[in-house]
Amino acid sequence: MTGKEYVLKVLSDVEKRNGNEAEFLNAVKEVTTSLIPVFDKHPEYIKAGLLERLVEPExxxxxxxxxxxxxxxxxxxxxxxxxxxxxxxxxxxxxxxxxxxxxxxxxxxxxxxxxxxxxxxxxxxxxxxxxxxxxxxxxxxxxxxxxxxxxxxxxxxxxxxxxxxxxxxxxxxxxxxxxxxxxxxxxxxxDPGVLTGKGLSYGGSLGRTQATGYGLVYFTQEMLKSKNDSFEGKTVVISGSGNVAIYATEKAMQLGAKVVALSDSNGYIYDENGINLDVVKEIKEVKRGRIKEYLNYVSTASYTEGSRGIWTIKCDIALPCATQGEIDEESAKILVANGTKVVSEGANMPSTLEAIKVFQDNGVAFGPAKAANAGGVACSALEMSQDSMRLSWTFEEVDEKLKNIMVNIYKNSEKAAAEYGHEGNLLMGANISGFKKVADAMMAQGIV
Known part of the structure; x- marks a missing residue:
C-alpha cells in the first residue's frame, strides 16, 4: 500500500466516524495529507496502524x-x-x-x-x-x-x-x-505543576504571559531572516486583541514594525500612526472592555464593525491571532492582491485550507499555527519544570529559552520539508517534524 492509499483510507474511516465534526476533519486532513511521503519512506508505520491510532483520542x-x-x-x-x-x-x-x-x-x-x-x-x-x-x-x-x-x-x-x-x-x-x-x-x-499560566505568587513563570505572542514574532523573524529581511519598517496587521495579539504587537514594535490594526469579535480598529499599545492594554487587560473603546483615547483611529474586514487593510505582514477559520479564501486573495508577503499564525488554524492554498500558490511565506504559536505551550512546559524544581527563572532566562525553542522549531520544520522534497513549505515541514517524534515513540511503546 502506498502512502497516499493509506492516508486516503484512514481519512475515509475518520469521516465515517466523525462526519459531523468539520473542524476536526479539516485538521486531520491538513496533517495527514502532508505525511504521505513519510509513509512512502516508512512502510513500517503503515503496518503498525500508526495513523489509525493517532487520529483516535486516547x-x-x-x-x-x-x-x-x-x-x-x-x-x-x-x-x-x-x-x-x-x-x-x-x-x-x-x-x-x-x-x-x-x-x-x-x-x-x-x-x-x-x-x-x-x-x-x-x-x-x-x-x-x-x-x-x-x-x-x-x-x-x-x-x-x-x-x-x-x-x-x-x-x-x-x-x-x-x-x-x-x-x-x-x-x-x-x-x-x-x-x-x-x-x-x-x-x-x-501541586502547582498541575496547571500552567498561574500567577507569579503561586508557581507561575515569568514570561508566560508574553510567550505565545513573543514566540510568534520570533518564529516569523526567522522566516524573514531566510529571505534576508526583518520586521524593521514593516506594516503589520494583527487580528485579535487578547493575550497573543497584545504581545505579538509588543514584540513586533520592539523589532521596528508598525502595527496598524487590532480586532475583537465585534470589529476592528485601524490606526495609521501605529497602535498605541498602552491604551489597548488598559482596555483589554484592566477594564476587560471592547476594542471599540480605543476611539475614546485616540481620535485619529477608526473602527469598523465586523472582524473579517481587517484583512482588507494593506500590510507587509499579517499575523492572525484571533480564532480558527478567520482567514477564508476570499480574505487570502485580498491579502495577496494587497502585496502581503508573510502570513504567520498566532491563533489555532486561523487560515482555512483554501486560504493556505492561495498563500502557497502565490509565493506568500506561510507560518503554520502548530509551529508559529508553539511558544505558549513551550513556556508552559518551562513553568512545569520550574514547579518541579521549586525555583523560578528570571524573565531574561525564560525569554532566551523561548527564543531558542522557536528558532529550533523553524529550523527543524525547514529541514523536514527539504528532506521530504518540499523545500520552503513550512506547513509540511512542521507536520512531518512534529509527527516523526510522536511516531517513533509510539512504535517503541507497542500497540497501546
Whole structure:
C-alpha cells in the first residue's frame, strides 16, 4: 500500500466516524495529507496502524457543569477534556471557555496540540479542553462559581504527570487562579505543576504571559531572516486583541514594525500612526472592555464593525491571532492582491485550507499555527519544570529559552520539508517534524 492509499483510507474511516465534526476533519486532513511521503519512506508505520491510532483520542471526557448566577438562577454548561496522545509525555493543552466550544473544536485543537507540543522538543503530549461558557460580561463571582463547578469534575482526570491544562480563549489569569484554588481544596495538596499560566505568587513563570505572542514574532523573524529581511519598517496587521495579539504587537514594535490594526469579535480598529499599545492594554487587560473603546483615547483611529474586514487593510505582514477559520479564501486573495508577503499564525488554524492554498500558490511565506504559536505551550512546559524544581527563572532566562525553542522549531520544520522534497513549505515541514517524534515513540511503546 502506498502512502497516499493509506492516508486516503484512514481519512475515509475518520469521516465515517466523525462526519459531523468539520473542524476536526479539516485538521486531520491538513496533517495527514502532508505525511504521505513519510509513509512512502516508512512502510513500517503503515503496518503498525500508526495513523489509525493517532487520529483516535486516547480518552474523551464530557461532563455537566451546573452553576448559579448572580440572580440566583441555575445555569448548566457542558465541559470537555480530550486526552489525545501521551506517547512523549503527559497530556498538555489549554482550556477554552467560549460559546462556540463543542466536541469537534476541542478534538481539532487537541489533535493539533500533539504536533505543536512535539515540535517544542519538550516531553509533553497532546490534549485540550474547555466549556461552552462565555466569561464575557460575567462578574468575578459568577466566573469563580463556574470554574469551581468545572474543576469539581476535571480534577479527577488531571495531574502533574498525567494531564496539565493551561489557559486558552476565555481562560486567563483570573480563571486559572479560581481553577487552581479549587483543585488545591479538593486534593488537599499543593501541586502547582498541575496547571500552567498561574500567577507569579503561586508557581507561575515569568514570561508566560508574553510567550505565545513573543514566540510568534520570533518564529516569523526567522522566516524573514531566510529571505534576508526583518520586521524593521514593516506594516503589520494583527487580528485579535487578547493575550497573543497584545504581545505579538509588543514584540513586533520592539523589532521596528508598525502595527496598524487590532480586532475583537465585534470589529476592528485601524490606526495609521501605529497602535498605541498602552491604551489597548488598559482596555483589554484592566477594564476587560471592547476594542471599540480605543476611539475614546485616540481620535485619529477608526473602527469598523465586523472582524473579517481587517484583512482588507494593506500590510507587509499579517499575523492572525484571533480564532480558527478567520482567514477564508476570499480574505487570502485580498491579502495577496494587497502585496502581503508573510502570513504567520498566532491563533489555532486561523487560515482555512483554501486560504493556505492561495498563500502557497502565490509565493506568500506561510507560518503554520502548530509551529508559529508553539511558544505558549513551550513556556508552559518551562513553568512545569520550574514547579518541579521549586525555583523560578528570571524573565531574561525564560525569554532566551523561548527564543531558542522557536528558532529550533523553524529550523527543524525547514529541514523536514527539504528532506521530504518540499523545500520552503513550512506547513509540511512542521507536520512531518512534529509527527516523526510522536511516531517513533509510539512504535517503541507497542500497540497501546
Amino acid at each position: 480518552r474523551q471526557i464530557m461532563f455537566r457543569v451546573p452553576w448559579v448566577d448572580d440572580e440566583g438562577n441555575v445555569q448548566v454548561n457542558r465541559g470537555y477534556r480530550i486526552q489525545f496522545n501521551s506517547a512523549i509525555g503527559p497530556y498538555k493543552g489549554g482550556l477554552r471557555f467560549h460559546p462556540s466550544v463543542n466536541a469537534s473544536i476541542v478534538k481539532f485543537l487537541g489533535f493539533e496540540q500533539i504536533f505543536k507540543n512535539s515540535l517544542t522538543g519538550l516531553p509533553i503530549g497532546g490534549g485540550k479542553g474547555g466549556a461552552d461558557f462565555d466569561p464575557k460580561g460575567k462578574s468575578d463571582a459568577e466566573v469563580m462559581r463556574f470554574c469551581q463547578s468545572f474543576m469539581a469534575e476535571l480534577y479527577r482526570h488531571i495531574g502533574m504527570d498525567t494531564d496539565v491544562p493551561a489557559g486558552d480563549i476565555g481562560v486567563g489569569g483570573r480563571e486559572i487562579g479560581y481553577l487552581y484554588g479549587y483543585y488545591k481544596k479538593l486534593r488537599g495538596a499543593n
